[in-house]
Amino acid sequence: MNMRKQRISRVCLFVAGLSLAGLAGCTPGPAYVRPSVSVPAHYKEVSPVDAKPPQGWLSAQPSDADRGEWWDVFGDPTLNALEAKVTVGNQTIKKSLADLQQAQAMVGVERSAYMPFVTADVSADVNHTSKDVVGRSLAGKTVQDYAMGVTASWEPDLFDRIGHAVDAAKAREQASEEDLASVSLSMHAELALDYADLRQLDVEAALLGQLVNDYTQAKALVQTQFDGGIASESELQQAETQLEVAKAQLIDLGEARAQREHAIAVLMGIPPADFTLAPVQQPLPLPVIPPGLPSTLLERRPDIAAAERRVAAANADVGEATSAFFPDLVLSASGGFESSKFAQWATLPSRFWAIGPALVGTLFDGGRRREELSAAEARQDAAAADYRQTVLSAFQEVEDNLASVHVLADESVAQQRAVDASSQAAQLAMTRYQDGATDYLEVVSTQSVNLAQTRAQVELSRRRFAADIRLIKALGGTWSGRDE
Known part of the structure; x- marks a missing residue:
C-alpha cells in the first residue's frame, strides 16, 4: 500500500x-529595449555640403566586425606596414583578445546548464x-x-532562468568584441599620431638643416666683409650666434624623434632597440574626412556598441533575477x-x-531575491546611463575635432601668408645688407622672424594631422579611402 x-x-x-x-x-x-538617446540632425561644426562623402569613401555597415584599414587614406606604404604590425604584435590588443576569448567561454559555461x-x-x-x-x-x-x-x-528551464543567463553572457561576449575593436582602433590611431609627429619632425629637421646651410653661407659673407673692414665684429658675432642657435634647435629635435620612434616600436610589440625608422623629409598628404550624419555614429563607434550590449546584458540579468521567484x-x-x-x-x-x-x-529568504532584483534593476539603469554618456561623449569628440580641422585649415592659410611675407622680408634684408644699405642686425631680426613663422607652420601642419587622425578615430574608423 x-x-x-x-x-x-x-x-x-x-x-x-x-x-x-x-x-x-x-x-x-x-523585454529588452535599447535606451533612447537624443541624436541631432547634423553636426554643429560641419555644413550639410561637407557632410556628403566624396567619391571613393564608403561607410561600414553596422554588421562589420572589421573597422577597416582607415590609415590607407594617407597613401603611405611605410605607415601601412607599421599598422599591420600593430594588428598582430600589440600587447594591449592581445589582452583584449584574451578578454574576448574568456567572454566566449562564459557563454559555453552558461549554455551547459541546458544539459x-x-x-x-x-x-x-x-x-x-x-x-x-x-x-x-x-x-x-x-x-x-x-x-x-x-x-x-x-x-x-521552465521560467527561462538559464535562458536569461545565456542571453547575458552572449551580450557580454558581443560587448567584448566591440571592446576589442575599440582597443584596436585606439592603438592604430596612436601609432598614426606618433608616425605623423615623426614625419613632421623630419620635415622640420630638413628645414633647420637648410637654414644651417644658409646661415653658414651668411656667416661666411659677414666674415669676408669683416676681413675687408666693412663689417663690424658685432655683426660677425651675430652671424655666429644665429648659426649656433639653428644648430642647437636641429639637435634638439633628435630627442622628440627618438621618443616617437620608441613609442612606435612598443605599439608594434617590439623593443625600441630593435626598431629604427629612416627619416623621410616629405610631409604626409592631408586627407578629406567626411563625417556623415550623427545617426550613423551609433553604428560606427565600437565603444557605443559595447555600451549598448552591456545594457542588454544587464536587462538579461534582471530577467534572471525575476526567474528566481518561480520554482x-x-x-x-x-x-x-x-x-x-x-x-x-x-x-x-x-x-x-x-x-x-x-x-x-523558496518559501522564505528574508527578502534576498527581492533585493537581488532591485540590485539588477539598478545595474541596468547604470548601464543605460553609461550608454547615453558614451553617445554624448562621442558626439563631443566628433564636434571638437571637426572644429579643429576647420579652424586649423583656416589658420594654415593665414600662417602661410605670414611665412611668405617673412621670407620675402628676410631676402630683402640680406640684399640691403649686401648693398651696404643696412647692418646685419636687420638681417638677423628678419631671418629670426622667418624661422619662427616657418616652424609655426610646421607645427600647425602637425596639429592638422593630429586633428584628422582623431576625427577618424572619433568617427569609429570605418571609412575606406579606396576608390571603387
Missing part, C-alpha cells in the same frame, strides 16, 4: 512539472558500529560496503551496484536504482 502511495506521489509531481513546463512560454523578466548533469562514483568503506547503540542490528559489528553508481539530474523542476535518476562483499559487488542482485522528479521552490 505504501509503495502504491509513493508511485501516486511521484506521478503527481511529474504531472505538476509538465503543467509548469506548459507555462514556460510566458518568460518572466522585462543533464551526470556524475559517477566508486567507493569502498569499512564501518564499525558501537556495541552500546540500542536498537541497531549491526551494533558492535564491522561492515564492509562496496558501491559503484551513476547519478543524473536535469533541470528543465524549479529537477528530474533525477541514479543507479549502480552496492554490496558488503567484494565478490558480489557487480552481481545482478546488488543493483540499486532510483528515479523521480522534484519541484523545488
